Amino acid sequence: MKKILITGANGLLGQSLVDIFQKKYTMIATGVEDRSMHPNQNVKYQILDISNFNQSKDLINKFAPDVIINAASFTQVDACENQREICWQINVKGVENLANLCRRYDIHLIHYSTDYVFDGKKGPYSENDRPHPLGYYGKSKLASENVLRQIACPFTIARTCVIYGNAVQVKKNFYLWVLENLQKKLPLKVVTDQYNNPTLAEDLALGTELVIQASLLGTLHLAGKEYLNRFDFAVSIAKFFDLDANLLQPIETAQLKQASPRPMYGGLKIDKAIEMLQYEPRTVNNTFSFLKWKMNRNDR
Numbered sequence: 001m002k003k004i005l006i007t008g009a010n011g012l013l014g015q016s017l018v019d020i021f022q023k024k025y026t027m028i029a030t031g032v033e034d035r036s037m038h039p040n041q042n043v044k045y046q047i048l049d050i051s052n053f054n055q056s057k058d059l060i061n062k063f064a065p066d067v068i069i070n071a072a073s074f075t076q077v078d079a080c081e082n083q084r085e086i087c088w089q090i091n092v093k094g095v096e097n098l099a100n101l102c103r104r105y106d107i108h109l110i111h112y113s114t115d116y117v118f119d120g121k122k123g124p125y126s127e128n129d130r131p132h133p134l135g136y137y138g139k140s141k142l143a144s145e146n147v148l149r150q151i152a153c154p155f156t157i158a159r160t161c162v163i164y165g166n167a168v169q170v171k172k173n174f175y176l177w178v179l180e181n182l183q184k185k186l187p188l189k190v191v192t193d194q195y196n197n198p199t200l201a202e203d204l205a206l207g208t209e210l211v212i213q214a215s216l217l218g219t220l221h222l223a224g225k226e227y228l229n230r231f232d233f234a235v236s237i238a239k240f241f242d243l244d245a246n247l248l249q250p251i252e253t254a255q256l257k258q259a260s261p262r263p264m265y266g267g268l269k270i271d272k273a274i275e276m277l278q279y280e281p282r283t284v285n286n287t288f289s290f291l292k293w294k295m296n297r298n299d300r
């Protein structure tokens with residue numbers, strides 16, 4: 001049975017990875033918090049800050065994983081513009097630490113990147129398209145990809161976009177932001193000009209398991225099934241959960257005056273993952289059925 005170490009396990013994706021890997025693998029969850037946020041408090045958990053090389057080395061030595069899944073990242077896109085040092089330490093230096101250790105001990109490192117490595121002029125993008133990030137977050141994630149290519153440990157770069165779902169004490173993702181505001185009957189402004197394929201955290205975690213089973217190395221796009229703009233995605237949420245879609249006010253990205261520029265036609269082609277791994281993300285409505293079931297189960 002493969003031994004899996006998950007970093008950033010208290011994040012949105014991290015908690016879905018724990019859900020899947022705790023059942024079938026010998027797994028250790030790690031994060032910067034002093035305890036696991038996962039509802040199953042029996043999950044094996046250790047503190048790990050990936051930007052700390054010695055802490056990473058000690059834990060990797062002790063646990064001796066076959067695979068490290070790096071879900072740790074500084075993910076606040078606008079904050080990356082004015083906290084560049086912290087962003088670089090986590091998103092690039094942290095990955096460099098893991099990559100060096102994975103090369104030393106021959107560990108398969110699975111690392112997540114983003115469609116924000118592209119400029120959004122002609123998405124959705126395939127693995128062969130040329131990156132050209134607009135903002136500092138995208139630049140740091142592209143730099144993290146290049147660190148892996150340079151250090152050349154056994155690695156998989158899984159690019160994804162707009163991860164959504166329910167998890168304990170995580171930052172608001174787009175789905176939760178829309179759902180919670182509509183449930184409170186609050187109006188909200190949603191952009192009509194940003195296109196991508198939103199990705200259910202659980203689908204990405206299942207895709208990651210396929211990567212491990214196939215020992216697939218290289219760069220791979222793992223994202224949602226449907227390509228749509230944020231406004232239409234918000235309308236789908238309203239319709240599915242029987243909430244008032246009239247509270248959604250269409251606006252354009254430029255009106256938000258965000259610190260970081262956004263790719264307009266972002267998103268990722270997932271043909272390679274479908275062909276090579278039989279990756280099968282759900283339709284948007286099926287992801288909502290799943291999330292409703294998960295909410296009713298009452299653990300998140």
Ligand SMILES: NC(=O)c1ccc[n+]([C@@H]2O[C@H](COP(=O)([O-])OP(=O)(O)OC[C@H]3O[C@@H](n4cnc5c(N)ncnc54)[C@H](OP(=O)(O)O)[C@@H]3O)[C@@H](O)[C@H]2O)c1
Pocket residue numbers: 007008009010011012013014031032033048049050051070071072073074075090094112113114115141160161162163164170171
């Ligand atoms: N969310 C998206 O829409 C999206 C889109 C494309 C790609 N991705 C990529 O997908 C991956 C997972 O994203 P996510 O949405 O699950 O992000 P998330 O919810 O922000 O989770 C990231 C986790 O990493 C932790 N972390 C931060 N610094 C760390 C450090 N130095 N060492 C260890 N852990 C650290 C965070 O802790 P704190 O919360 O305490 O800081 C958080 O628990 C990331 O690589 C992200 O870049 C995300």
